[in-house]
Amino acid sequence: xxxxxxxxxxxxxxxxxxxxxxxxxxxxxxxxxxxxxxxxxxxxxxxxxxxxxxxxxxxxxxxxxxxxxxxxxxxxxxxxxxxxxxxxxxxxxxxxxxxxxxxxxxxxxxxxxxxxxxxxxxxxxxxxxxxxxxxxxxxxxxxxxxxxxxxxxxxxxxxxxxxxxxxxxxxxxxxxxxxxxxxxxxxxxxxxxxxxxxxxxxxxxxxxxxxxxxxxxxxxxxxxxxxxxxxxxxxxxxxxxxxxxxxxxxxxxxxxxxxxxxxxxxxxxxxxxxxxxxxxxxxxxxxxxxxxxxxxxxxxxxxxxxxxxxxxxxxxxxxxxxxxxxxxxxxxxxxxxxxxxxxxxxxxxxxxxxxxxxxxxxxxxxxxxxxxxxxxxxxxxxxxxxxxxxxxxxxxxxxxxxxxxxxxxxxxxxxxxxxxxxxxxxxxxxxxxxxxxxxxxxxxxxxxxxxxxxxxxxxxxxxxxxxxxxxxxxxxxxxxxxxxxxxxxxxxxxxxxxxxxxxxxxxxxxxxxxxxxxxxxxxxxxxxxxxxxxxxxxxxxxxxxxxxxxxxxxxxxxxxxxxxxxxxxxxxxxxxxxxxxxxxxxxxxxxxxxxxxxxxxxxxxxxxxxxxxxxxxxxxxxxxxxxxxxxxxxxxxxxxxxxxxxxxxxxxxxxxxxxxxxxxxxxxxxxxxxxxxxxxxxxxxxxxxxxxxxxxxxxxxxxxxxxxxxxxxxxxxxxxxxxxxxxxxxx
Ligand code: C2E
Ligand code: MG
Ligand code: MG
Numbered sequence: 001x002x003x004x005x006x007x008x009x010x011x012x013x014x015x016x017x018x019x020x021x022x023x024x025x026x027x028x029x030x031x032x033x034x035x036x037x038x039x040x041x042x043x044x045x046x047x048x049x050x051x052x053x054x055x056x057x058x059x060x061x062x063x064x065x066x067x068x069x070x071x072x073x074x075x076x077x078x079x080x081x082x083x084x085x086x087x088x089x090x091x092x093x094x095x096x097x098x099x100x101x102x103x104x105x106x107x108x109x110x111x112x113x114x115x116x117x118x119x120x121x122x123x124x125x126x127x128x129x130x131x132x133x134x135x136x137x138x139x140x141x142x143x144x145x146x147x148x149x150x151x152x153x154x155x156x157x158x159x160x161x162x163x164x165x166x167x168x169x170x171x172x173x174x175x176x177x178x179x180x181x182x183x184x185x186x187x188x189x190x191x192x193x194x195x196x197x198x199x200x201x202x203x204x205x206x207x208x209x210x211x212x213x214x215x216x217x218x219x220x221x222x223x224x225x226x227x228x229x230x231x232x233x234x235x236x237x238x239x240x241x242x243x244x245x246x247x248x249x250x251x252x253x254x255x256x257x258x259x260x261x262x263x264x265x266x267x268x269x270x271x272x273x274x275x276x277x278x279x280x281x282x283x284x285x286x287x288x289x290x291x292x293x294x295x296x297x298x299x300x301x302x303x304x305x306x307x308x309x310x311x312x313x314x315x316x317x318x319x320x321x322x323x324x325x326x327x328x329x330x331x332x333x334x335x336x337x338x339x340x341x342x343x344x345x346x347x348x349x350x351x352x353x354x355x356x357x358x359x360x361x362x363x364x365x366x367x368x369x370x371x372x373x374x375x376x377x378x379x380x381x382x383x384x385x386x387x388x389x390x391x392x393x394x395x396x397x398x399x400x401x402x403x404x405x406x407x408x409x410x411x412x413x414x415x416x417x418x419x420x421x422x423x424x425x426x427x428x429x430x431x432x433x434x435x436x437x438x439x440x441x442x443x444x445x446x447x448x449x450x451x452x453x454x455x456x457x458x459x460x461x462x463x464x465x466x467x468x469x470x471x472x473x474x475x476x477x478x479x480x481x482x483x484x485x486x487x488x489x490x491x492x493x494x495x496x497x498x499x500x501x502x503x504x505x506x507x508x509x510x511x512x513x514x515x516x517x518x519x520x521x522x523x524x525x526x527x528x529x530x531x532x533x534x535x536x537x538x539x540x541x542x543x544x545x546x547x548x549x550x551x552x553x554x555x556x557x558x559x560x561x562x563x564x565x566x567x568x569x570x571x572x573x574x575x576x577x578x579x580x581x582x583x584x585x586x587x588x589x590x591x592x593x594x595x596x597x598x599x600x601x602x603x604x605x606x607x608x609x610x611x612x613x614x615x616x617x618x619x620x621x622x623x624x625x626x627x628x629x630x631x632x633x634x635x636x637x638x639x640x641x642x643x644x645x646x647x648x649x650x651x652x653x654x655x656x657x658x659x660x661x662x663x664x665x666x667x668x669x670x671x672x673x674x675x676x677x678x679x680x681x682x683x684x685x686x687x688x689x690x691x692x693x694x695x696x697x698x699x700x701x702x703x704x705x706x707x708x709x710x711x712x713x714x715x716x717x718x719x720x721x722x723x724x725x726x727x728x729x730x731x
Contacts, residue, residue: 070152070168076161078104078135090152090168091116105132116147135164143171151175191282194272195225203272212282214256225280229253262289302376304354305361310383310439313375317385317435320373321428324387332386332395335424335442336364336402339454341380346603348415355412356419363405383442389427399423399457407455422449423457431460444468474527477513482536487511489541489548490707493716494559494678494700497692502720504557504591506700507545508707509537525563534563539575546583546590548710552717559591559621564598567606576613587617591642595623599634610638624680626662635673642698643670647681650701654686667694 061082064071070087074080080102088095093116097107108128112120120127134142138156145151155167185192191209195202202220210217213228253263266281300312308316317333324331338360345353357380364374364382373385386398403421410417424446432438441460449458481487491505511519528534542560549558566572580587592613598606614620621642622635626649635643645666649659663679670677679691682701691699705716 070166070170072164072166072168073159074104074135074164074166076163078132078164080104080107081163087168090150090170091146093147104135117144118147119145135166138164185279188281193220193225193228193280193282194270194277195280196272197269197276197278200224200226203275203277209282212255261286305358305376307361307365307382308373308375310375310377313373313377313383313385314435314439316373317438320385320387321433321435321438324428325433329387330389331428331438332389332398333426333428333438333442334384334386334395334399334402334457335377335426335439335446336382336384336406336421337424337446337450338380338382338406339420339422339450340600341419343600343603344417344419348412348417352412352415352417356410356417359410359412360406360419360421363408364402367401367405381446383439395425395427396457399425403455403457420455422446422454424449424460425457426460441465471527471530474519474524475531475533478511478524478527478531478533481511481513482533482540485540487537487540488709489545489560490709491545491548491558491713492700492707493705493713494557494698495704496698497688497696502556502717503698504559505549505552505713506559506593506707507541507548507561509541510707529563529565532565532569534565535569538563538566539579542575543579543582546579546585548713549589550583550585552714554717554720555586555589556717557589557591557619558585559593561593561623562598564595564606567598567603567609572609573612576618577616580616580618588619591619591621593621593623593644596625596627596631596634599637607638614639614641621678625666632669635669635675640673640675642676642678644678644680644700645696647701650679650681650687650691651683654684654690660690663691663696664694667691667696670697671695 061084064082064084065086067084067086070084070090072080072083072087080098080100082100083098088098091098091111093114094107094111097110105128108117108131111117112124112128115121117127134154135156136158138158141153141155143151143153150170150172153169153171155169157165159165185194185204186206188206189208191212192206193202193209194204202223202225205213205215205217205220210220213220215223251263251265253261255261262285264283264285266283268279270277270279272279300309301307302309317331320331323329338357341353341356344356357376361374361376361382364384368374368384372387375383377383384398384402386395389395403423406419406421410419424442424444426432426438426442426445428438431441441464444464445458445460448461448464449456452458488510489507490510492508493502494504494506495501496503509521509525511521511524513519525534525537528537545558545560549556552558562572566575576590576592579585580590594610610620619641620638621644622640623644624646625643627646643666645663649663649666653659653663667677676697678698678700679687679696680700682688682691682699682703684703687701688699688703708716
């Protein structure tokens with residue numbers, strides 16, 4: 001309570017008591033006072049009555065002060081009698097004017113003059129007159145806006161003595177909520193409808209709903225919600241759950257413009273103009289539905305070819321297997337791998353690669369019956385499930401048809417591209433009776449087909465499984481061996497046939513296995529290549545070989561084998577330069593052996609690396625010549641320093657005229673090209689003298705020495721003496 005009001009109320013006590021006595025007719029002072037003889041002293045009685053009235057007045061004040069609404073009592077002439085704290089708070093700007101006995105009209109007039117009532121500005125007299133009319137002829141409640149923007153709801157009642165009791169409620173927040181609801185409702189792009197909960201009549205619609213249904217707001221007002229499509233059967237609200245916002249069922253729905261959409265309806269109960277109602281929001285979820293369907297399709301299909309993916313294929317395979325378990329029918333899984341697909345991507349670009357895959361997918365599809373499931377499993381692998389197999393030949397016939405279909409040339413962006421594929425086949429129930437096993441075994445058969453000869457097919461065999469397991473074991477153990485640094489290069493000497501001296505030694509990696517003894521690189525290098533471990537092994541061997549050779553006497557060379565993978569991953573140039581730098585080995589004493597497979601893809605990057613290595617002064621040898629495609633164009637694509645004739649031509653050379661013809665041809669080719677020719681795998685004196693007679697420059701083989709540890713090789717070289725670096729057989 002403000003101190004001013006306290007003072008005012010003290011001053012007004014007499015008039016208040018008077019007012020109450022007047023208003024109530026029966027004064028509480030009188031009713032509660034026992035009657036006393038006048039002679040006992042009128043003064044004391046009046047005193048007591050006044051005290052009592054004061055007490056009652058205080059109680060009344062306390063009572064009205066705790067009310068949350070503002071309350072004011074006026075007499076019949078509109079004069080202030082009493083008001084509570086909340087009333088003074090609400091009209092804080094005019095509170096200084098409230099005085100008992102002051103006329104409300106006057107306080108309002110002062111307030112209007114001070115600008116406390118913005119609605120009155122410009123029409124002050126009219127506004128005051130209206131206000132007074134309402135005060136003395138109260139009807140409906142009305143609202144009043146104050147200068148600070150608050151909105152007050154005014155309700156006034158006449159009392160029986162012609163006075164007025166006025167109630168004031170600050171409804172500013174309510175008004176703001178209403179305004180924001182209106183804003184949210186009217187300008188919302190989502191069609192919204194408010195309908196009465198009981199009568200189901202439509203109470204309000206927003207512009208979006210008008211557009212959605214094509215009815216005017218007036219037409220809506222005539223409608224019950226059940227007349228609208230999507231509400232005709234079950235309403236999306238009702239019962240206990242109606243207070244919760246929830247998505248109703250979704251509907252297929254025809255809009256006013258004729259378009260068919262998917263609709264979801266959200267409902268929320270609210271009070272609308274004092275009436276229980278439901279706000280319905282109609283969400284067009286057509287796009288979302290479409291996206292969901294697209295996602296569902298993508299989860300089971302390959303984006304590039306549109307074919308089912310591995311998941312869907314497995315599902316289908318499981319279904320078919322369940323069927324054939326009853327009928328005893330056979331099912332074949334054909335795993336199709338496109339050969340050298342990476343080369344297409346690398347040389348012609350990914351766009352052409354993608355087109356090729358799409359082309360292959362189309363060819364496969366058109367070769368198959370409609371009911372034969374076809375899927376793309378990963379980048380260059382497809383799979384077909386063959387059912388209705390009557391004879392084993394049915395499978396091979398299909399495999400051949402598929403291979404032939406793929407092998408027809410493709411015209412892609414002006415390039416004629418020839419592709420081939422290999423196929424691995426697993427047949428249920430023999431090779432597995434669940435989808436996982438069948439796919440795994442077909443995959444294994446595909447690896448075999450690719451190894452045997454590309455463009456062929458191969459059936460799964462029982463041993464393949466064991467072999468695959470053995471490979472996995474090797475991989476694990478190889479990783480451990482690398483961690484413990486147990487791999488070492490051994491060295492096999494190369495002998496210059498003119499001088500009979502050791503011209504160099506080839507580093508051949510050795511893996512001493514705790515249980516299996518020395519494991520051949522022929523066994524673990526392919527595993528290392530499959531797993532990428534070859535890069536680590538290759539770098540280790542290279543570093544060690546350079547370190548060892550740097551200490552060999554007589555400038556003897558060291559030859560190190562490189563895997564094609566080392567050209568693709570990692571930085572081979574840096575590895576070679578590091579090894580040379582750390583060991584101090586002159587580059588001309590390092591020979592790097594590569595095989596034809598490296599040149600198969602005719603990659604310009606490979607040729608560039610070879611040139612760069614040669615520019616360092618390092619020599620480059622073609623290893624195992626004659627075993628691959630032996631294309632003479634490889635010899636032209638790069639100026640090799642040495643060709644090593646594969647041991648398969650050297651072995652039994654003396655009794656085999658074909659081998660003799662081939663070796664002779666290679667030797668004369670080498671001489672013609674000015675390249676050193678080395679024969680590998682020389683085991684007998686007879687082979688050696690034949691080779692020497694034919695003019696072969698160099699030989700390597702068990703006849704001279706197997707690969708030995710570095711210390712032994714050093715011993716051999718020390719024996720040979722340091723007679724200076726061996727002359728190359730061919731300058
Ligand atoms: P390669 O480079 O052709 O090595 C020659 C292979 O023939 C060696 O087998 C060697 O021991 C063997 N050999 C030598 N003389 C004779 C002979 O008179 N008769 C017979 N029957 N064999 C002979 P190894 O050491 O088992 O190596 C096999 C292959 O493993 C090598 O063939 C090479 O391709 C690869 N390899 C070895 N070490 C490495 C390496 O450090 N890195 C890479 N990338 N590959 C390696
Ligand atoms: Mg070699
Ligand atoms: Mg070789």
